Amino acid sequence: xxxxxxxxxxxxxxxxxxxxxxxxxxxxxxxxxxxxxxxxxxxxxxxxxxxxxxxxxxxxxxxxxxxxxxxxxxxxxxxxxxxxxxxxxxxxxxxxxxxxxxxxxxxxxxxxxxxxxxxxxxxxxxxxxxxxxxxxxxxxxxxxxxxxxxxxxxxxxxxxxxxxxxxxxxxxxxxxxxxxxxxxxxxxxxxxxxxxxxxxxxx
Amino acid sequence: xxxxxxxxxxxxxxxxxxxxxxxxxxxxxxxxxxxxxxxxxxxxxxxxxxxxxxxxxxxxxxxxxxxxxxxxxxxxxxxxxxxxxxxxxxxxxxxxxxxxxxxxxxxxxxxxxxxxxxxxxxxxxxxxxxxxxxxxxxxxxxxxxxxxxxxxxxxxxxxxxxxxxxxxxxxxxxxxxxxxxxxxxxxxxxxxxxxxxxxxxxxxxxxxxxxxxxxxxxxxxxxxxxxxxxxxxx
Numbered sequence: 001x002x003x004x005x006x007x008x009x010x011x012x013x014x015x016x017x018x019x020x021x022x023x024x025x026x027x028x029x030x031x032x033x034x035x036x037x038x039x040x041x042x043x044x045x046x047x048x049x050x051x052x053x054x055x056x057x058x059x060x061x062x063x064x065x066x067x068x069x070x071x072x073x074x075x076x077x078x079x080x081x082x083x084x085x086x087x088x089x090x091x092x093x094x095x096x097x098x099x100x101x102x103x104x105x106x107x108x109x110x111x112x113x114x115x116x117x118x119x120x121x122x123x124x125x126x127x128x129x130x131x132x133x134x135x136x137x138x139x140x141x142x143x144x145x146x147x148x149x150x151x152x153x154x155x156x157x158x159x160x161x162x163x164x165x166x167x168x169x170x171x172x173x174x175x176x177x178x179x180x181x182x183x184x185x186x187x188x189x190x191x192x193x194x195x196x197x198x199x200x201x202x203x
Numbered sequence: 204x205x206x207x208x209x210x211x212x213x214x215x216x217x218x219x220x221x222x223x224x225x226x227x228x229x230x231x232x233x234x235x236x237x238x239x240x241x242x243x244x245x246x247x248x249x250x251x252x253x254x255x256x257x258x259x260x261x262x263x264x265x266x267x268x269x270x271x272x273x274x275x276x277x278x279x280x281x282x283x284x285x286x287x288x289x290x291x292x293x294x295x296x297x298x299x300x301x302x303x304x305x306x307x308x309x310x311x312x313x314x315x316x317x318x319x320x321x322x323x324x325x326x327x328x329x330x331x332x333x334x335x336x337x338x339x340x341x342x343x344x345x346x347x348x349x350x351x352x353x354x355x356x357x358x359x360x361x362x363x364x365x366x367x368x369x370x371x372x373x374x375x376x377x378x379x380x381x382x383x384x385x386x387x388x389x390x391x392x393x394x395x396x397x398x399x400x401x402x403x404x405x406x407x408x409x410x411x412x413x414x415x416x417x418x419x420x421x422x423x424x425x426x427x428x429x430x431x432x433x434x435x436x437x
Binding site: 077078082105 | 308310317319335336337339344345393395407408409411
């Protein structure tokens, strides 16, 4: 059916059943029926904001700042020309991206490859985990749209500092960069979770 | 610095041995493809029969390598592309095929043609070694990749190579570095430490300045750019 094998189809239906999107009824008029709309990525992100407190968002930022500061210091020491070229290309990909999904992808890829250039598998794993935890939240347009241009400019500045081996400058830049991301997440949390019905409409 | 020469003499044949194995692998890959590509210029899936055997043989013979196989140049394969024929040893020792995401723009796209183990071999036409590096989206390991380009009817078709994890390389090379009393390290062509015999030279770090006490001895391994550096302990 539909050009797919029976086993694949059954597997897909089982998954949809588990998510409550379809129901299978037995009997004469039985069969598999759609009973719910699938949840979108935006629904999931909205739920994340509603379920996550500002103290937790700040704490994610604290951890990310610690990891990013270590990564950028090591990247300054250890990155070579190949890494710098690659990072520059990845930084530009963010401003060229045409949808929030692709921006999220470009942003996280940049930070992960920065970690890769630092040569520490453990820090790279930490960065991958932190990106998975927050990058969709950052770029999914919910309350306030996040602007890719300043983010790209900051990425390019970071690459320049790495290329010139300026760890102090790079460290300062990366902390500011993460602080700005966290402020955006907190702004979104405030708007979604604690809307002031009148003022927010006029702000 | 007799001991450094002695260490170099011990390490050099090991790397030349790896280079010879890779050269042979790339020639065997070319032979398989030549046979199956009679009259055709682009590699198709059907032309790959036998490559898995070459990788398995390589890994069985060379226990130092965690993975081995072939990456194709995008221009050399039929439209739609072909996945790399890359085989790796899992922790239990079983050999299995490694899968890569080759869809441009996807979140796990493995853009191997831009990685130096591929691009350097492609542009120089010679063997090369890249690393230490974190092979993000590839093997996800901290590795050195040895590679050699291969050609069919004079056309560049791709590279064959192997991965060696840094943790597996260390016990093989360290005894030789320990022969050296000085702080000493094996470094790659971009002055990155592959392995050091003390905390002074740590794997992955780059040697940026040549201090007056620091000496260098190039290893006689063609095209790989390997050297030993050493600084007498004060």
